[in-house]
Amino acid sequence: MDELTRSFSSASSISNPLNRSISSPRLFTNEQGVCSGSSASPSSGQDETFTDTKHPNTVLHKVQKHAKNGLLTDVTLVCGLVQIEAHKIILVSASDYFSAMFTGGMVEAANSRVEIHGIDPMALPPLVDFCYTGKIDLHEDNVEGIMTAACLLQLPTVRDACSAFFRKLLHPSNCVGIRLFADAQCCLGLRDAAKVYMEDNFQDVIKNQEFLLLPVSEVVNILSSDDLNVPSEEIIFQAFMDWINFDFTNRKGDAARLLACVRLPLLSPQFIADNIENQPVLKFDSACHHLILEAMKYHLLPERRSQLQSSRTCPRKATVGYLYAVGGMDTNKGATSIERYDMRTNSWSQFASMSGRRLQFGVAVLNGKLFVVGGRDGLKTLNTVECYDPVTRMWISLPSMITHRHGLGVSVLGGPLYAVGGHDGWSFLNTVERFDPATKQWSHVAPMCTQRSTAGVVVLNDKLYAVGGRDGSSCLRSVEAYSPHTNKWNFVANMCRRRGGVGVGVLNGMLYAVGGHDSPAVSNPNQSRMTCVERYNPSTDEWTLVANLSTGRDAIGVCILGEKLFAVGGYDGSCYLSIVESYDPSENTWKQMGSLNTGRGGACVVVVQKEELDPPNTTSPPSSASSDRSSNLVAF
Structure with missing residues (x-):
């Protein structure tokens, strides 16, 4: 025992000097009496901070893996038949919606099971995965549901990605629907982009069923726009008639409301006489008849045009x-x-x-x-x-x-x-x-x-x-x-x-x-x-x-x-x-x-x-001086 003790003590006596030399340098007193190290200490220029750039993704990937396996999770999100286990801290960090829910004193903060309403159940899993990975796959068949859910869950980057995806999908057959959808989601940038696309391509838009299926309020909104890209008001009148005739029985009562959106005074008298005056849906409607008479007066009494001004006498910008x-x-x-x-x-x-x-x-x-x-x-x-x-x-x-x-x-x-x-x-x-x-x-x-x-x-x-x-x-x-x-x-x-x-x-x-x-x-x-x-x-x-x-x-x-x-x-x-x-x-x-x-x-x-304009060339301009819309042709 004594030998063992001596042996241990001896080992300690050997190791202690070594420990002391590693932990702190020996000091000596110089001629001025100042203590300093026996050797120069490392300069600050040799210090460094190590950063593992893969660390955030690695950790979040493992945390997501734990969530998939139900390990260490503290909440289950339920949407319809879909149930997803997750970590509140991850959800709170990624979404203001969940942040308010779990840190804002709401009753859900103490619940281990939370129901999510108002979104497509199939949109929830990819959005929860996004909270962990920052990645999401967008397709034509899922982008609408994901964008709706992203707006509700307050995931702005996902919303913006969906908005950019929708812009790539814009087509005369869907631009009206995309505009209405974006308006409902308060995505103003997408709404305005879809509106501009619709106005630029209006002549193709009205050939698609999406336009013909619109409710009357939306058709009024569209036909009232000053920005429709049409060569003449005749296109607007034809769009109006196509919409009415698509469901004539149920829509004929809206004829006067829509005809008021057509700028009849800007149509030629010949067009009014040949294509409008004898339309059955207009002929026996007193309000429609009044609008047609207003247009005819505008042409027959040019000296009174200053008294006949209205929104219907103001041409659209493209015309x-x-x-x-x-x-x-x-x-x-x-x-x-x-x-x-x-x-x-x-x-x-x-x-x-x-x-x-x-x-x-x-x-x-x-x-x-x-x-x-x-x-x-x-x-x-x-x-x-x-x-x-x-x-x-x-x-x-x-x-x-x-x-x-x-x-x-x-x-x-x-x-x-x-x-x-x-x-x-x-x-x-x-x-x-x-x-x-x-x-x-x-x-x-x-x-x-x-x-x-x-x-x-x-x-x-x-x-x-x-x-x-x-x-x-x-x-x-x-x-x-x-x-x-x-x-x-x-x-x-x-x-x-x-x-x-x-x-x-x-x-x-x-x-x-x-x-x-x-x-x-x-x-x-x-x-x-x-x-x-x-x-x-x-x-x-x-x-x-x-x-x-x-x-x-x-x-x-x-x-x-x-x-x-x-x-x-x-x-x-x-x-x-x-x-x-x-x-x-x-x-x-x-x-x-x-x-x-x-x-x-x-x-x-x-x-x-x-x-x-020369009809084949729709990008160049034309001219006509009239007695009530003349221009300055003066040199200075």
Whole structure:
């Protein structure tokens, strides 16, 4: 025993020094009396933290395996006939729904068995597995149930994955159903994506049974949209009739409610007479008959259209055509680009280029083509005329004007194109000439009473109006109107303000004068640029002020698109502007729209109407000037 004790003690005496040397270095006193180690300690740069990147997945995989085997689980989820054992801590960490249930003082927190209601039982197992693994398989036959359950269980990443999956599935045969489903699940991004897809592909959507099976409230909602991508209102009427006839007996009572969504006044009188008036479902319904009569009045009484305005007289965005901004002055001393505005996307895109540099020219639309007239190419005043076809995207030269003109105004009245006033490089002009598209010849007509350059020129009630401008000494308030029947110019009421470089447009039988300047204002160029806008009523021969622009400017391009007055670009005294605003006469307000890509002043802005598109080409624009929806065709 003593030997064993001695032996053990001896071993201890051997091991203790070794332990001491490992656990702490020996210390010694240096010359300054400071204790230090006998050797240098490891530097902090040699420290490291080891991370097992596989650890989270490995552990969660084992925890999931335990759950599958019922080991160490503390809750059983029950959904219909499906029962799943799980760990509360995992569920709480992955789902806000379970977090509230098990940590929020709810009665389920103490239960070992919890029932889940309101979801597809087959969707629960993959979602519980997702809580452990972060992975889930999506298929066409399970994504709807999984998305519904993910929304309830508050698994946002799964919801977003399902939403992205649904976007890939969008098709004319299912987009309406996906939109309704997303709306029910409050998935606003998917709902909006499905809505846009449906509107973009509306002509294919209405051919599918999903559309024909919709309840009337949803059909009303769809047919009321301004954003449907249709070439004309005829497509909307046909969709309405297809839906009614799919279950005629039960749906004929909804005819008037749905017909009110069709913008009948925008259909041609021939179409109304041939396809609508004698429809049995409409013929004997008094409310339908009233809507048809309203449309006929709109066509038979054009002078009363300003009194017949309603949601049914406002064209859908896809049917209004395209707005073109041609040339103008920019920071490069003359833009040659042509930009096109699409009302559906509220955006401008580069569309074409002019054949050469021109400033202070005029543009009008005749037979769906853009006529570029006069201007100057620097110091030289031009009389040349070019024509651009937006369908073929080709330029051709046409016979030149009799007189060289820049700062002229041009417009189309009753077929011929008129070039009004301007400057010939030496003097201000009151002369007017007319281009006959049939003979392709220019001829003089009666001159204006006043010399005018940078005037606004527009058509209203079969007369040509010259508004404001400059006469060489000052800006003008005066306005005169030309009648082609009498070949005479007559003054009408003066504007409230003098305006040179004014933009003009005609909407709902009223003439609008937009912006401009009232003096050179060399010392303060910003001061003379106007924000004020005024409106002329030909019935009362009076001008009245309406809502102001957001920014004072002249050289504004003005045009009418979709029953709105657009003010495009301009010059504020220091900068060429890309700003675009639209005016709603019913609300007397201006609204910011998509900006030009290039800031420009004095751009000629015109609209080519949808009905003048070449039928095979549905991406290019067309034109038509009417007495109550004319556009500004003025050069500055």
